[in-house]
Amino acid sequence: MISRRPLLAAPMLGFTGQAHAQAPITLSLATATPGGGFPAYGAAFAAAVHAADPTLTIEPRNTAGSLENVNLLAEGRVDLGLVAGETATAAMAAGRGVTLLFAMYAQPGLFGLRGDNPIRSITELRGQRVAWGARGSGFVVLARQVMTGLGLDMERDFHGVLLDRAGDGPAMVMDGRVAALWGGGAGWPGFVTLARGPQGLRFVAPDAIERARILAADPALRPMALPAGSYPGQAEAVDSVGTWSLVLARPGLEEEVGYRLAAALHKARGDLGQRLAQASETTAENTASAVTDPALIQPGVRRFLRGLGLLG
Template structure:
């Protein structure tokens, strides 16, 4: 087993390190400490150019400023589908995970149920297609048979689109010429230069949508209609109606109704309760700073975490203790 330091945050953890206790052995992870008491905590994000690295940098900056004895270090990964096993193996302390892969992991869909826990909900992710404004495509059905970029390999975006399209009776890999990227940031250029008809993405302030909206030709967003939203939810009720507010992107003058899920910061199972408590306290003390740093991070609140979690039992016990103290949970 590789040897990794234990964070010297509390007396409990110091004693665990000195005593070589079973609890310390079980808690060996990517958390490290040097000769000082500063705790270095790894945070898995995703490939460059996507929303998770953008959020991860803002999250780390706000957390490190809120508690100078913390050093949260973002790390690019392949995204949600890599972050989950890395957390389970103790290779990450924290990881950003989209709602759909988190749901599958918690429910044990196509895999054993995970024992990972929620630190916080980070933002809602309404799913949308984006096309060039001068293109002919106006509905999801218009895109059938066309080349569509569904996101980076290993990210949660292709999983969300697969559920939504399935609810409409469409198959992502047969009804569309599906492209999956090595780097999330490569998608907008493929639509702009005509290699693809559309790009799938999700969220408010998502970099791919920003790039498309700021391009010379502008962008048109395509979301499920009201009837299509009802069809999807009849089959996949865990997907929630969500709205992209007007003016979230340049040229987008009206709100866009869609559906999607909440993304989370998940933590490894062995993260001690007092560490999780401290992270929650620091995070929610820095909510205003995080919101000022990144607009979509304004949704990172204790109240949203309690509301977005599939069950409060999935919130880390240390986090839940803090939430109860501040009245955010019963």
């Protein structure tokens, strides 16, 4: 939680100006298990925000992932939390008081395999050992949405493995303990490790017919593509389906704190993308379009976005 909650010494000015005598604030940020995408994003996010505004300090902490993060936020035990896809939208819709701080990045769901694995389709993966991700991770929720849309059951149709740490998955693929690792998005640490392995990385994703079935079954999912060149040796884009991951704020996070964070992040947007490739999608524009109801956006962030002309 916020370790220091001083009153602001002066009112905030416009996003191009500077506030005078801003009091230092420290915020806690719930991420996920070591080795996954959320801790990598959390570290980049904290560093970029502090570089843009040294009065703001963000302290990432490892957790079990999206599901735990929602509970920590709702109970006021952390200030900010990284939450994936449907877990994030459900949390905001549930009336627990959590609000949208920023859009993080799109996460198209994909299976990562060793480059020498002959499997080429989800159908061929049936009956195989698959690492779905860390327990409590939003990736596991996304996997269930995708598999359900295909009429498959994660437990009956696969020999599924839930990880204690997201970082354990790549080694299991490389040494053959599992055939595939479920994950997604550009620069995801698990896929980066596989791509650098001796056999390289190859993706399996839903084909066009499968994507249509998934999207028809679950309107919360969206068509998404992994851009070409997102990983070493990936020459072509990979089409799939997925959701946006979001940075959420605890109930009652002060409006001025949200505004200061939004201003710092907007200033740091180039730096953030340099620190972590997929974080280049953390923009004011993506945040403004991440929800259909602006009331779900943290009040200070909402005010900042209106100042940019991105909200009515």
